[in-house]
Amino acid sequence: MDRLAKLLADLDEDQKQAVLHGEGPLLVVAGAGSGKTRVLTYRIAALLARGLAQPHEVLAVTFTNKAAREMAERVERLVGGGLRGGFVGTFHRFALQLLRNHPAEAGLPPRFAIADEDEQRLLLDRILKRLDIPAGRLSVRAARSRISAAKNALVGPGALASRARGDAERLLAEVYEAYEAELRTAGAVDFDDMLQLAVSLLERHEALRKGLAARFRWLLVDEYQDTNLAQARLVRLLGGKTPNLTAVGDEDQSIYRWRGAEVENILAFEEAYPGARVVTLGRNYRSTEPILRAAAAVIERNSRRRPKRLSSEVGDGVPVAVYLAADEADEARFVADEIARLRASVPAGEIAVLFRVNAQSRPFEGEMVRRAMPYVVVGGTRFWERKEVRDALAYLRLLAAPDDALAFRRAIHVPARGIGQVAMDHLEAAAAALAAALPAAARRLPEALSPRARQALAEFFALLDALRALAGSAPPADVVRELLERSGLAAQYAAGDEDDRSRRANLDQLVAAAAEAGERGLDLMSFLDEVALLTDADMRREGDAVQLSTLHAAKGLEFDAVFLVGMEDGLLPLRREGSSEADEEEERRLAYVGMTRARRRLILTSARVRRINGQLLAGRPSPFLLEVPREVVEDRAAAFGRDPFRAHAPHPFRHVAGPAASLAAAPFGPRTTDHGPRPSPKHPDGWRPGLKVRHATFGSGVILQVQGTGAQTRLVCFFDRAGRKTLIPSLAKLEKV
DNA sequence: TGCCGATCGTTTTTT
DNA sequence: ACGATCGGCA
Ligand SMILES: Nc1ncnc2c1ncn2[C@@H]1O[C@H](COP(=O)(O)OP(=O)(O)OP(=O)(O)O)[C@@H](O)[C@H]1O
Numbered sequence: 001m002d003r004l005a006k007l008l009a010d011l012d013e014d015q016k017q018a019v020l021h022g023e024g025p026l027l028v029v030a031g032a033g034s035g036k037t038r039v040l041t042y043r044i045a046a047l048l049a050r051g052l053a054q055p056h057e058v059l060a061v062t063f064t065n066k067a068a069r070e071m072a073e074r075v076e077r078l079v080g081g082g083l084r085g086g087f088v089g090t091f092h093r094f095a096l097q098l099l100r101n102h103p104a105e106a107g108l109p110p111r112f113a114i115a116d117e118d119e120q121r122l123l124l125d126r127i128l129k130r131l132d133i134p135a136g137r138l139s140v141r142a143a144r145s146r147i148s149a150a151k152n153a154l155v156g157p158g159a160l161a162s163r164a165r166g167d168a169e170r171l172l173a174e175v176y177e178a179y180e181a182e183l184r185t186a187g188a189v190d191f192d193d194m195l196q197l198a199v200s201l202l203e204r205h206e207a208l209r210k211g212l213a214a215r216f217r218w219l220l221v222d223e224y225q226d227t228n229l230a231q232a233r234l235v236r237l238l239g240g241k242t243p244n245l246t247a248v249g250d251e252d253q254s255i256y257r258w259r260g261a262e263v264e265n266i267l268a269f270e271e272a273y274p275g276a277r278v279v280t281l282g283r284n285y286r287s288t289e290p291i292l293r294a295a296a297a298v299i300e301r302n303s304r305r306r307p308k309r310l311s312s313e314v315g316d317g318v319p320v321a322v323y324l325a326a327d328e329a330d331e332a333r334f335v336a337d338e339i340a341r342l343r344a345s346v347p348a349g350e351i352a353v354l355f356r357v358n359a360q361s362r363p364f365e366g367e368m369v370r371r372a373m374p375y376v377v378v379g380g381t382r383f384w385e386r387k388e389v390r391d392a393l394a395y396l397r398l399l400a401a402p403d404d405a406l407a408f409r410r411a412i413h414v415p416a417r418g419i420g421q422v423a424m425d426h427l428e429a430a431a432a433a434l435a436a437a438l439p440a441a442a443r444r445l446p447e448a449l450s451p452r453a454r455q456a457l458a459e460f461f462a463l464l465d466a467l468r469a470l471a472g473s474a475p476p477a478d479v480v481r482e483l484l485e486r487s488g489l490a491a492q493y494a495a496g497d498e499d500d501r502s503r504r505a506n507l508d509q510l511v512a513a514a515a516e517a518g519e520r521g522l523d524l525m526s527f528l529d530e531v532a533l534l535t536d537a538d539m540r541r542e543g544d545a546v547q548l549s550t551l552h553a554a555k556g557l558e559f560d561a562v563f564l565v566g567m568e569d570g571l572l573p574l575r576r577e578g579s580s581e582a583d584e585e586e587e588r589r590l591a592y593v594g595m596t597r598a599r600r601r602l603i604l605t606s607a608r609v610r611r612i613n614g615q616l617l618a619g620r621p622s623p624f625l626l627e628v629p630r631e632v633v634e635d636r637a638a639a640f641g642r643d644p645f646r647a648h649a650p651h652p653f654r655h656v657a658g659p660a661a662s663l664a665a666a667p668f669g670p671r672t673t674d675h676g677p678r679p680s681p682k683h684p685d686g687w688r689p690g691l692k693v694r695h696a697t698f699g700s701g702v703i704l705q706v707q708g709t710g711a712q713t714r715l716v717c718f719f720d721r722a723g724r725k726t727l728i729p730s731l732a733k734l735e736k737v
Numbered sequence: 738t739g740c741c742g743a744t745c746g747t748t749t750t751t752t
Numbered sequence: 753a754c755g756a757t758c759g760g761c762a
Contacts, residue, residue, distance in 0.1 A: 416740095452738095
């Protein structure tokens with residue numbers, strides 16, 4: 001069998017259509033788990049195998065770096081030789097590479113820096129103070145997000161100013177302009193600039209654009225529903241007159257509207273690319289029928305979508321489970337208990353707990369630790385954003401690019417070396433007077449400084465020079481190690497407490513990352529670029545650990561078992577003041593994405609009360625939860641070991657055709673904090689609460705609660721050694737004492 | 738200049 | 753509840 005036939009054997013008829021499509025624009029739209037990513041990957045492989053494409057002609061864009069890595073590996077395995085010379089990566093990585101190759105044409109210094117979020121905030125803070133804008137008028141946060149939105153929509157400060165209505169918008173435009181000026185003075189770009197500048201680079205340099213369009217003859221973009229205006233423009237520019245563009249996506253999974261994503265890009269693809277072939281895929285290879293039906297019931301209520309049908313190729317399966325928890329602690333205990341049970345048949349790495357906001361991970365982490373179960377948290381404070389790591393990176397940036405003012409401002413203060421506000425003001429003034437980069441001005445040790453500050457500065461630069469000399473000969477890891485020692489960065493965390501130990505561990509991890517980069521032959525600048533683009537999702541460990549992740553970070557992934565937690569009205573869907581109907585639809589898509597990550601088991605949980613910012617808030621179940629058809633839901637009372645509200649709460653699970661709002665309004669019953677055992681009816685097998693029992697592994701204990709009958713019987717027991725367990729008496733080796 | 742404690746507000750999601 | 757930030761003090 002030749003290579004192509006072998007490839008096609010892994011695909012169904014619709015998928016083949018897409019994979020074998022020749023030249024011209026192609027759109028693959030299909031629901032979750034229908035093999036879109038597989039189609040994209042196989043299409044690359046097929047183009048290579050058929051000799052239609054050369055590896056260096058392929059430009060494939062994925063949503064995360066990790067997805068890129070996997071796609072490249074997959075292609076490599078499918079057709080030996082792989083994609084050498086081609087590009088597989090994120091839009092941001094592509095744009096950065098482009099700008100690094102052509103800094104002058106882009107109007108950037110040769111070794112321009114990438115401003116991280118901290119630095120953006122710092123700049124904006126300075127600007128707002130300078131312009132005397134009180135936080136009430138415009139906060140740093142608001143300014144940052146609105147400038148980011150403008151950039152993603154390809155709106156510059158000038159354009160923003162000219163279209164500004166009212167003082168608030170004029171003020172924003174002014175801040176935006178000052179921000180751009182400061183960034184440029186610092187020789188830096190921010191995250192959003194990468195796309196924007198890449199677009200304007202190609203728009204202004206036709207020869208360059210033509211060259212790239214001619215080289216990258218085959219463009220393939222995954223997750224097209226979450227591309228923004230700048231990204232779509234970039235694709236258009238690279239496509240040229242005869243775009244061989246493959247876009248793959250699902251408007252139901254567009255979850256980055258808040259970041260400038262335009263679902264219109266995929267909904268109006270055929271208008272943007274007339275004559276585009278459209279292939280839809282209707283078979284889901286990931287999830288069981290109940291899971292799919294549950295997810296479909298939720299997403300169907302959205303309006304801006306192409307209706308689609310998805311049939312499960314996996315077939316029937318275990319019903320979707322629902323658990324109503326007393327509070328977030330109970331929810332976490334329940335999930336951890338269930339995970340412990342699942343682990344008998346499912347590897348930890350195939351289990352995910354998905355939540356709407358990072359703050360929800362805490363209780364789950366606690367329960368996982370208590371049970372000594374392996375887990376990783378994805379999202380939250382990312383490794384590369386930790387203070388100790390960023391401090392070290394600031395030094396490294398100064399080694400790679402001595403004029404990096406942003407890095408200088410950070411590094412000069414850690415560890416504290418007697419340079420304070422006064423000294424900094426002198427340095428900034430000197431830099432302005434000399435029209436020099438801040439670090440260059442500082443290196444001249446301006447007279448205005450105190451002797452102490454001059455001494456400190458001299459030592460600082462001596463250290464940098466020594467390290468730079470070392471960087472010329474030694475591998476990156478050695479440089480980092482030396483830096484941590486000689487700068488005193490490591491010594492700051494010498495104490496034995498938990499906090500310091502974790503900071504030291506992070507610094508060790510930085511050394512390890514540098515070592516790994518060195519082995520791949522990356523120089524310091526490339527290492528720093530890579531680090532700037534990495535996210536937590538990219539660092540997802542391959543190891544066998546339960547994944548605690550935000551819904552956003554779970555996009556594109558799949559797990560055997562998924563716990564979608566915190567399904568409360570207001571949390572999922574998250575609602576805050578000013579939330580619109582469109583926001584609500586995005587929340588619904590988020591729920592859909594979460595549910596469709598599951599292969600065989602989907603468990604939805606909701607808490608009656610939840611502590612948010614220290615306050616107890618009573619919630620009602622998410623409307624999404626109530627929309628799940630009753631027939632695909634397990635009778636949770638029999639399925640789970642405890643059900644704290646059975647006695648009080650109406651069963652929230654009724655199949656109702658009416659509007660979600662009226663359902664969500666159903667009262668929850670009286671509040672209770674009683675976690676204790678509940679009286680159980682007499683059980684035919686003689687199990688009763690209070691009965692002493694002995695278990696083969698857990699030892700002796702007592703029954704707290706009896707639920708269900710026959711094969712469905714569950715016993716909640718408390719063991720002297722092992723604590724609280726829920727057991728199935730027909731399976732567990734349990735004897736009455 | 739740098740450290741400590743009181744005060745404040747808080748992120749929703751991340752390339 | 754918690755962490756970041758600001759103001760006062762050494
Ligand atoms: N023809 C097929 N035969 C068997 N398995 C398939 C086939 N196509 C796809 N799959 C499997 O189905 C699962 C989902 O595929 P894939 O991730 O490509 O879907 P997707 O449409 O990109 O999903 P999503 O949009 O939800 O991220 C994967 O495990 C994949 O290996």
